[in-house]
Amino acid sequence: MIVRRNERVLVMGITGRQGTFWTERMQAYGTRVMGGVNPTKAGTTHCNVPVFATADDAAKGGGFEVAVLFIPPLAVKDAALDAIDAGAKKLVVLTEHVPVQDVMYFLAASRERGVAVCGPNTAGVVTPGECFVGFMPAFDPRIFKSGAVGVVSRSGSLGTLVCLNLVRAGHGQSAFIGIGGDPILGTTTKDALVALDRDAGTRAVVIVGEIGGAMEEEAAEPAPS
Numbered sequence: 001m002i003v004r005r006n007e008r009v010l011v012m013g014i015t016g017r018q019g020t021f022w023t024e025r026m027q028a029y030g031t032r033v034m035g036g037v038n039p040t041k042a043g044t045t046h047c048n049v050p051v052f053a054t055a056d057d058a059a060k061g062g063g064f065e066v067a068v069l070f071i072p073p074l075a076v077k078d079a080a081l082d083a084i085d086a087g088a089k090k091l092v093v094l095t096e097h098v099p100v101q102d103v104m105y106f107l108a109a110s111r112e113r114g115v116a117v118c119g120p121n122t123a124g125v126v127t128p129g130e131c132f133v134g135f136m137p138a139f140d141p142r143i144f145k146s147g148a149v150g151v152v153s154r155s156g157s158l159g160t161l162v163c164l165n166l167v168r169a170g171h172g173q174s175a176f177i178g179i180g181g182d183p184i185l186g187t188t189t190k191d192a193l194v195a196l197d198r199d200a201g202t203r204a205v206v207i208v209g210e211i212g213g214a215m216e217e218e219a220a221e222p223a224p225s
Contacts, residue, residue: 001090001118001187002175002195003066005130008034010058010088012079013070015046022070022135023047029139031131034062037079055079055086068092068124068133076120077102084109092133093119096182103184110186117186118179123156126176136160136176147172150196152189153208154181154215162206174202181210190219 003009009026013019014036024047027033035050035058042053052058055067067083069076069092076098083091084106091110098120110117118125124134129146132138136156143164149171153159156178163173177192179185189207196202209216 001116001125001177001179001192002199003090003092003125003127003131003133005030005032005127007065007090007131008032008063009066009068009131009133010034010055010064010083011036011047011068011070012055012083014038014049014051015041016070018135019070020047023049025139026132029132031133034058034064037082055082055088059086064088066090066092066133069094069119071095073097073099074102077106080106080117081109084113084115088115091115091117091119091186092122092124093117093180093186094122094124094134095119096121098182100184103182107184107186118177119182119186120180121182122180123153123159123178125178126173128173128175134178136178142167144176145172146174148174148201148203150174150199150202150205151176151208152192152196152205153178154189154210155208158208162208166206174199188218189215193219 015038039053041051044051067088071079126132126138128144179187
């Protein structure tokens with residue numbers, strides 16, 4: 001789940017306080033935000049991009065590869081399905097406390113369509129020097145700079161601390177993947193590790209786990225020969 005500078009991003013919930021704050025920072029960093037979604041403000045402009053009623057309208061109005069969700073928990077399922085049906089290739093679901101049955105439903109739909117999902121309850125993803133999606137402080141050079149170390153973290157705060165220490169030690173990051181802290185996730189630790197292993201710019205990986213579950217152990221298992 002690595003996002004690149006050429007990928008277009010749709011911000012679902014762009015007109016809210018958090019959606020607005022982080023959209024402006026994503027744009028300033030270089031993320032290609034093509035528009036946002038808010039059914040009650042469709043046809044307007046916000047953060048200098050058009051606001052659409054649905055992700056399907058956004059797909060017709062320019063297209064996108066990545067959708068990021070600044071959406072309340074009970075509305076995440078419908079928003080995620082809207083983005084999947086509209087042709088999204090990647091979803092970054094920031095929301096926490098999404099009902100488990102809703103998560104299972106939209107993750108099943110994403111697998112059927114081949115859509116990569118980061119989250120729910122993720123802090124987002126960062127490709128230093130290129131773009132970021134979510135609410136990580138990619139714009140702070142004390143925390144993020146281009147390098148060759150991939151970081152996978154279930155925790156946004158611990159992931160930030162690891163990135164800070166990497167920069168202090170003279171290293172930089174190839175990519176940061178915040179997989180999220182919920183029990184059921186679209187991108188597992190192993191999925192993120194495989195993505196970084198395939199990335200030509202990654203020479204080493206730091207994994208930040210949490211107590212509970214077995215994702216870290218599963219990621220450590222050798223690949224079948």
